[in-house]
Amino acid sequence: MKILSLIIIFMSFFIVNNTDKEINYNPRSLKNEILKILSNTEFIKQELIIEKTITDKFYINGKFYKIISNDIVSGYLYIGRVNSCRANGCSVNRGNNNADDFEFFDYYIIFDISKKVKTVKVFNYEATHGQEITSNGWLKQFIGYDEESELVVGKNIDAISGATISVHGIVNDIQEKTSILKNYL
Numbered sequence: 001m002k003i004l005s006l007i008i009i010f011m012s013f014f015i016v017n018n019t020d021k022e023i024n025y026n027p028r029s030l031k032n033e034i035l036k037i038l039s040n041t042e043f044i045k046q047e048l049i050i051e052k053t054i055t056d057k058f059y060i061n062g063k064f065y066k067i068i069s070n071d072i073v074s075g076y077l078y079i080g081r082v083n084s085c086r087a088n089g090c091s092v093n094r095g096n097n098n099a100d101d102f103e104f105f106d107y108y109i110i111f112d113i114s115k116k117v118k119t120v121k122v123f124n125y126e127a128t129h130g131q132e133i134t135s136n137g138w139l140k141q142f143i144g145y146d147e148e149s150e151l152v153v154g155k156n157i158d159a160i161s162g163a164t165i166s167v168h169g170i171v172n173d174i175q176e177k178t179s180i181l182k183n184y185l
Helices: 002-017 028-038 052-057 136-142 164-184
Strands: 044-047 062-069 072-084 103-111 117-125
Touching (some): 028 062, 028 117, 117 136, 117 164
Antiparallel strands (some): 044 062, 062 072, 103 117
């Protein structure tokens, strides 16, 4: 019985202390997605430097990149995290990165050379509700988005029952990151 208790305590400690809270800027699916979407055979991603005036105006919990193939920019990429409320309430301050205050999901947006959305993929979903937003069928709604029109949940973006916070979180983040890319970078 003592051994079983020790094993359970050890496993609990291991799981809690090895939870990855950092954003993975090289998710497994990214390389294949870029190759498929932008028809590149080889590419590098080069981080875009974000000026302080932009970070003062917008909350950016991620990184922007140029996708370069054969020394030519062939697209853009944003990899980031959306913080969302816990199921028992919402006291999230967008600038607060205390892991105990929110749940989150990590995703990326691949943009073409004209800065239109080519694909959106959620690759790390750590929230307890709203997993439906990870569906490729639902995420296809963003393809072609270029900031010319507003994304409105319930009008041109499908709402998902039980995923209200996640839906609004990703919709707002995609609008904001597309705007930053088109207007500031």
